[in-house]
Amino acid sequence: MNEQDVVRALAALAQPHRLQAFRALVVAGPAGMNPGILAEQLAVPAATLSFHLKELMNAGLITQQRAGRHLIYRAEFARMNGLLGYLTDNCCQGEACLDTTATACAC
Amino acid sequence: MNEQDVVRALAALAQPHRLQAFRALVVAGPAGMNPGILAEQLAVPAATLSFHLKELMNAGLITQQRAGRHLIYRAEFARMNGLLGYLTDNCCQGEACLDTTATACAC
DNA sequence: TAAATATTTCCAATAATATGGAAATATGAA
DNA sequence: TTCATATTTCCATATTATTGGAAATATTTA
Numbered sequence: 001m002n003e004q005d006v007v008r009a010l011a012a013l014a015q016p017h018r019l020q021a022f023r024a025l026v027v028a029g030p031a032g033m034n035p036g037i038l039a040e041q042l043a044v045p046a047a048t049l050s051f052h053l054k055e056l057m058n059a060g061l062i063t064q065q066r067a068g069r070h071l072i073y074r075a076e077f078a079r080m081n082g083l084l085g086y087l088t089d090n091c092c093q094g095e096a097c098l099d100t101t102a103t104a105c106a107c
Numbered sequence: 108m109n110e111q112d113v114v115r116a117l118a119a120l121a122q123p124h125r126l127q128a129f130r131a132l133v134v135a136g137p138a139g140m141n142p143g144i145l146a147e148q149l150a151v152p153a154a155t156l157s158f159h160l161k162e163l164m165n166a167g168l169i170t171q172q173r174a175g176r177h178l179i180y181r182a183e184f185a186r187m188n189g190l191l192g193y194l195t196d197n198c199c200q201g202e203a204c205l206d207t208t209a210t211a212c213a214c
Numbered sequence: 215t216a217a218a219t220a221t222t223t224c225c226a227a228t229a230a231t232a233t234g235g236a237a238a239t240a241t242g243a244a
Numbered sequence: 245t246t247c248a249t250a251t252t253t254c255c256a257t258a259t260t261a262t263t264g265g266a267a268a269t270a271t272t273t274a
Contacts, residue, residue, distance in 0.1 A: 007121055013194070014117035015262085016110060022194075029199030035221065047264050050222050055261095069220055069271045077198075084191045087120070087129075091212040092136030105198040122232080142251065154234050157252050162231095176241045176250055 001082040005060065009083045012059035017044055018052045025062055025075040030107055032065075032074035077107040108189040112167065116190045119166035124151055125159045132169055132182040137214055139172070139181035184214040 001009075013019050020042050025033060039049045053073060056062045060079045065072045108116075120126050127149050132140060146156045160180060163169045167186045172179045 003123060003126065007123055007126060010117050010121035010126070011261095014114055014121050016114055017262095019110065019114060019117070023196070026195065027197050027200055029202065036219095039221095045264055046221065047223085047266090048262080051262080051264090054222085066271090071221070080194060084194065087187060087191065088133065088212055089130070090134050092214055093134055095136065105195055107199055118231095124232090143249095146251095152234055153251065154236090154253085155232080158232075158234090161252085173241090178251070 001079070001086055006083060006086045008059045009061055009079065012055050012061055015052065015055075017042060017048065018056055021049065021052060022056060022061060022075065025073055026077075026080070026105070028075070030074065032072040034067075034070045034072055036070070038073070075107075077105045081105065108186070108193055113190060113193045115166045116168055116186065119162050119168055122159065122162075124149060124155065125163055128156065128159060129163060129168060129182060132180055133184075133187070133212070135182070137181065139179040141174075141177040141179055143177070145180070182214075184212045188212065 013022060021038055024038060024041060035046065035049055035053060038053075039046050042049065044052075053062065053064075057064060061076055063074050063076055065074070120129060128145055131145060131148060142153065142156055142160060145160075146153050149156065151159075160169065160171075164171060168183055170181050170183055172181070
């Protein structure tokens with residue numbers, strides 16, 4: 001993940017509806033969710049949610065898969081972890097300050 | 108850290124100059140850096156950097172301390188870790204998917 | 215094929231953000 | 245005090261993001 005990727009991912013998450021949608025997909029895990037349920041859960045119009053899900057996809061943070069007349073959106077855990085790692089990279093010049101209680105998803 | 112705090116922090120980091128500045132402060136660790144050196148290192152005009160550092164402060168991601176005619180900016184590691192944790196919270200409904208190789212700073 | 219359901223695309227108005235030169239402010243030194 | 249250095253604030257312009265109703269598209273079922 002280069003700087004541009006990271007800026008795009010951060011910008012995608014820096015919006016309440018998108019942050020909520022992404023977190024819901026993180027909780028959902030590998031099973032994912034379809035936009036109808038997500039729209040209901042977040043109380044956001046379908047057109048608005050669709051716009052935001054596309055933004056998250058453009059940032060590489062989620063993926064889309066068709067399943068019949070439904071779509072399934074899933075969090076892209078590898079990219080999320082890449083983003084987290086980028087922020088702490090070479091923290092304190094690599095001194096012994098890394099906290100192994102940190103939680104990143106291994107999905 | 109509530110949702111609004113997180114959105115503000117993400118928005119603050121979703122800008123190349125600010126992301127670079129923040130990462131430089133993360134690497135610098137508790138010693139921090141002054142804006143003159145930072146401006147030179149990032150090759151950005153002082154006025155522009157000042158604007159961006161203020162944004163990072165408003166988001167609670169860095170702090171400012173005066174030391175004579177210099178200022179010292181430091182990364183606020185607790186808030187950085189809070190941000191990272193917010194994104195992975197209740198990942199996969201809490202199933203065994205947490206990767207303890209993740210790196211968060213304990214500074 | 216036609217109807218029903220699920221989801222996206224289009225659109226234009228509104229709002230927020232990034233830029234950097236010049237002037238202002240704050241501190242330390244002569 | 246007066247000068248030199250460090251840093252911020254002011255400002256106007258240009259760019260970009262967000263919203264949701266209506267129409268369009270895709271898929272399944274009858």
